Amino acid sequence: MGKSVINFATHEGRAGQRRLADLPDRVVEGDPQHETVSHFESDDGSVLAGTWTSTPGKWHAFTDRDEFCYIISGHCQLISDAGEVQDFQTGDAFLIPNGFKGFWNVIETTTKHYVIRDYAIS
Numbered sequence: 001m002g003k004s005v006i007n008f009a010t011h012e013g014r015a016g017q018r019r020l021a022d023l024p025d026r027v028v029e030g031d032p033q034h035e036t037v038s039h040f041e042s043d044d045g046s047v048l049a050g051t052w053t054s055t056p057g058k059w060h061a062f063t064d065r066d067e068f069c070y071i072i073s074g075h076c077q078l079i080s081d082a083g084e085v086q087d088f089q090t091g092d093a094f095l096i097p098n099g100f101k102g103f104w105n106v107i108e109t110t111t112k113h114y115v116i117r118d119y120a121i122s
Contacts, residue, residue, distance in 0.1 A: 006039050008051060009112060013037035020059055030057030041107060046121040051110050064120040067096045070103040074110030079103045 020032045033055045041050040051072070061078070071094045078086050078094075080102040088094060098119055 008039050011039050013039045013050060020054075020057065026059045028058040028060065029105075031055075032057030032059060035054045036088060036101075037045065044120050048114075048116045050114060052114055053107045053109065054104075055109050056106045058103055059119045061096065061100060061102050061104050063101065064098060064118065065096075066098050066117045067117075068115045069094055069096070070112040070113045072113060074112075077105040077107065079105055083102065 016036045016038065018034050018036075020034060021027045035053045037052075038050040038058065041047070054076075055090055069088070071088050071090055071116070073090050075087070077088070078096065078100075080100070084096070098117075112113045
């Protein structure tokens with residue numbers, strides 16, 4: 001049996017929530033709360049796709065992954081360890097490559113669609 005295309009607008013997905021401060025040494029500023037709706041996970045868990053919302057705050061970006069993002073609403077920044085700041089707002093799309101070191105800084109509550117290739121799983 002073939003697989004079906006997943007329409008994020010109509011697919012219920014699997015919802016989850018977390019307080020990022022519950023992950024040791026991750027948060028730099030604020031108390032960001034994350035809500036995620038997972039729409040896809042590959043059989044081996046290395047590819048994920050879904051919709052994510054974060055309240056304001058700043059934290060160390062996760063590593064060992066490539067992540068494509070499309071901002072649905074809000075305003076956030078990615079700040080490299082070298083201090084380069086990139087602003088992203090509603091309608092922007094970008095890719096965070098494996099090996100990026102830096103921070104997420106959510107300025108106003110942000111919602112994005114994402115696709116992640118997680119190299120820590122392989």
